[in-house]
Structure formats: C-alpha cells, structure tokens
Amino acid sequence: MRKYAIIGVGHVGATIAYTLVCKGIADELVLIDTNVGKARAEQLDLQDAQARLDSRTIIKINDYQELADTDILFITSGNIHALDHASGNRWAEFEYTQHIVQAIAPQVKATGFNGVVIDTMNPCDAITHYFQRATGLSRQQVFGTGTFLDTARMQKVVAEVFNCDPKNISGYVYGEHGESQFSAWSTVQVNGIPITTLVDQYHLDLDELEAEARHGGWAVHSGKGYTSFAIATCAVKLSEAVLADARLACPVSAYNETFGTYVGQPAIIGKHGVEQVTKLALTATEQAKFQNSAKTIIEKFHAFDEALGLESADERQQA
Structure with missing residues (x-):
C-alpha cells in the first residue's frame, strides 16, 4: 500500500495529486487544505477520472489522522500572489509560509507521522x-x-545550445533555491564531455547560461502567474525514489552539517529520505559561492527567528 498525502492543493499540490493518480503511483491519497471546498472539488475531479484509468486510488480529504500511516507527505502550501511583484525574490512568500508551517507542523506531529516529507514551499x-x-x-x-528543479532548468538551457536531450546533460546547481544559487560548471557534462572543455569551441558564455537557468522559473511565472508542471514532476520523482529505495543521486535541499542549514546540494535519496549528502570537489570559486549562498539562507532564517523571539536548537544547546 503506497500512501501519499498533500498539504496544500493549490497549483502545485493539485498537479502532484493529478500526476500520482493518473500514473497509478498512489494506492491511497490524502488531500488537506484550509479551503475545504477546494479539497473536495479536487477529490471529486480525480474520482471522476477513475473509470478511465488503468489504476485505482482511494482519495480522502482533510483528515490529519490519516497521516499516521502515510509514507510520503508533500507540503505545498503558499501564497503565490506574494511573488507577483517580488522581482525574482522567493523570500517574499516567507511572510506567509512561516505562519502556514506554524499552523500545520503541530498537527502533523500530533498524528505520529513517521514517513518522509518533501517540501516544495x-x-x-x-x-x-x-x-x-x-x-x-x-x-x-x-x-x-x-x-x-533549478538543475533541470540548467539541463534544458545547456541542451538547447548543443541540440541534445536534457537528460544527456549531467551536473548540479548548488545553493539556495533562489537568487544566490549557482551552476557548478566543474560538475557539468554534455554527452559525457566536461562542458568546461567545450567553452572555446562553442563560444559559450557560462554566466549567460547560468542567468537564463536561474530566471527560468520567473519566465514561467510571468506568463501564467505560477509554476506547477516542472516542480510537481520533480516532487513526484523524488517520492518514487523514496518508495523504491532507488538511492537516486540528485540535488535536493538537505541539511548541510558544515554550514548548519538546509541548502541545495547533491544527495542520495532512498527509503529513509536523504541517505547521505554527496560532497564533490568544487573549484575554489564554486566553494565560495556555495558558502555565500548558505550564508544568505542562514542570515534570513535567523532574522525570522529573531522576529518571532525564537532561537535554533543549536543556539539553545550552546547556551
């Protein structure tokens, strides 16, 4: 029995739900949203599709107790309109999402949930x-x-230059899922060939490619007001890696012991979630960018803590 739950059935949550049901990935699916009518409507719409699918998914709504035996929990809530005038700044949503977590975390904890959580917020x-x-x-x-997702955008941009499939581009985007992220070009290969050896031959401007990949999400947002398909695809793929214990090598936001924060970096995803963080040999410039990106996250996160009068567990231990 593969049991999934989604908290927040807006654009991303609903797309994840649709993907899980249509691909027959979930045997049971729980949809939770503060807008009960929206949750009920998504449940009905997905149930209406069942007679035309080759699989069957039991769909329930707005019952936190169902999380007790849930395998995968997606948290996808947010306020997308906070980004309408954010000029590429995802931190504009923090004012809203921090309060959402304050509301849902105690309810998740109370159920005894012990599965894997994948966050898209x-x-x-x-x-x-x-x-x-x-x-x-x-x-x-x-x-x-x-x-x-940022790595997928980098793969797309590079693939277009070389007229190849994005899956033939390997490598990683590191750092914040935001403006301080960077493409670690020392890790990137095109059809197995290091991209750094192709710069002169193809007259590549790596800074320009990086900027195009970094702003890819905003290009989508400016056109349709939100992003959904790509991020939902990424979330579902990660969940499949967990349930299959695939030990998938990919970049995710995982806790970095050196920096003391969650940050985008290569990791191995398996049945327990993050099985291990992979430390690759970055160039000195890339390492400096990685440290700077982590510092950006920490500073803004601590500012949030101070605003609420909170302190981190590490700070309490030090005290």
Missing part, C-alpha cells in the same frame, strides 16, 4: 529547515525539492 531551504525543526522529525526524513 518557498523559500524552500528555510521552510524545509523550519518544518523539520517544528515537527521534530529527523533531518534525514525531511528534505526539499531545492535545486532539483
């Missing part, structure tokens, strides 16, 4: 960290989509 790294801390779940169990 923005700002992804900070919210993932806050949710993990608020629920008391392990850092292994809780991770965010992070730069998994």
Whole structure:
C-alpha cells in the first residue's frame, strides 16, 4: 500500500495529486487544505477520472489522522500572489509560509507521522529547515525539492545550445533555491564531455547560461502567474525514489552539517529520505559561492527567528 498525502492543493499540490493518480503511483491519497471546498472539488475531479484509468486510488480529504500511516507527505502550501511583484525574490512568500508551517507542523506531529516529507514551499531551504525543526522529525526524513528543479532548468538551457536531450546533460546547481544559487560548471557534462572543455569551441558564455537557468522559473511565472508542471514532476520523482529505495543521486535541499542549514546540494535519496549528502570537489570559486549562498539562507532564517523571539536548537544547546 503506497500512501501519499498533500498539504496544500493549490497549483502545485493539485498537479502532484493529478500526476500520482493518473500514473497509478498512489494506492491511497490524502488531500488537506484550509479551503475545504477546494479539497473536495479536487477529490471529486480525480474520482471522476477513475473509470478511465488503468489504476485505482482511494482519495480522502482533510483528515490529519490519516497521516499516521502515510509514507510520503508533500507540503505545498503558499501564497503565490506574494511573488507577483517580488522581482525574482522567493523570500517574499516567507511572510506567509512561516505562519502556514506554524499552523500545520503541530498537527502533523500530533498524528505520529513517521514517513518522509518533501517540501516544495518557498523559500524552500528555510521552510524545509523550519518544518523539520517544528515537527521534530529527523533531518534525514525531511528534505526539499531545492535545486532539483533549478538543475533541470540548467539541463534544458545547456541542451538547447548543443541540440541534445536534457537528460544527456549531467551536473548540479548548488545553493539556495533562489537568487544566490549557482551552476557548478566543474560538475557539468554534455554527452559525457566536461562542458568546461567545450567553452572555446562553442563560444559559450557560462554566466549567460547560468542567468537564463536561474530566471527560468520567473519566465514561467510571468506568463501564467505560477509554476506547477516542472516542480510537481520533480516532487513526484523524488517520492518514487523514496518508495523504491532507488538511492537516486540528485540535488535536493538537505541539511548541510558544515554550514548548519538546509541548502541545495547533491544527495542520495532512498527509503529513509536523504541517505547521505554527496560532497564533490568544487573549484575554489564554486566553494565560495556555495558558502555565500548558505550564508544568505542562514542570515534570513535567523532574522525570522529573531522576529518571532525564537532561537535554533543549536543556539539553545550552546547556551
């Protein structure tokens, strides 16, 4: 029995639900949203599709107690309109998503949920960290989509230059799921060939490619008012890696012991969530960018803590 739950059935949550049901990935699916009418409507719409699918999914709504035996929990709530005038700043949602976590974390914790949590909420790294801390779940169990999507955008941009399939582009985008992220070009290969050896031959401007990939989400948002398909695809793929214990090597927002924060980095995803964080040999410039991105997340996260009169578990231990 593969049991999934989604908290927040807006654009992303509903797309994840549709994907899980249509692909026959979930045997049971729980939809939770403060807008009961929306949750009920999504349930009915998905149930109406069942007679035309080759699989069957039991769909329930708005019952936190169902999380007690849930395998995968997606947290996808947010206020997308906060980004309408944010000029590329995902932190604009933090004012809203921090309060959402304050509301849902105690309810999740009360159920005894002990599965794996995949966060898509923005700002992804900070919210993932806050949710993990608020629920008391392990850092292994809780991770965010992070730069998994940003890496896919980098793969698309590079693939277009070389007229190849994006899956033939390997490598990673590191750091914040936000403006301080960066493409670690030392890790990127095109059809197995390091991209750094192709710069002169193809007259590549790596800074320009990086900027195009970083702003890809905003190009989508400016056209349709939100993003949904790509991030939902990333979230579902990560969940499948967990249930299959695939030990998938990919970038996610995972806790970094060195920096003391969740941040986008390569990791191995398996049945327990983040099985391990992969440390690759970055160039000195890339390492500096990685440290700077983590610092950006920490500073903004601590500012949030101070505003609420909170302190981190690490700070309490030090005291």
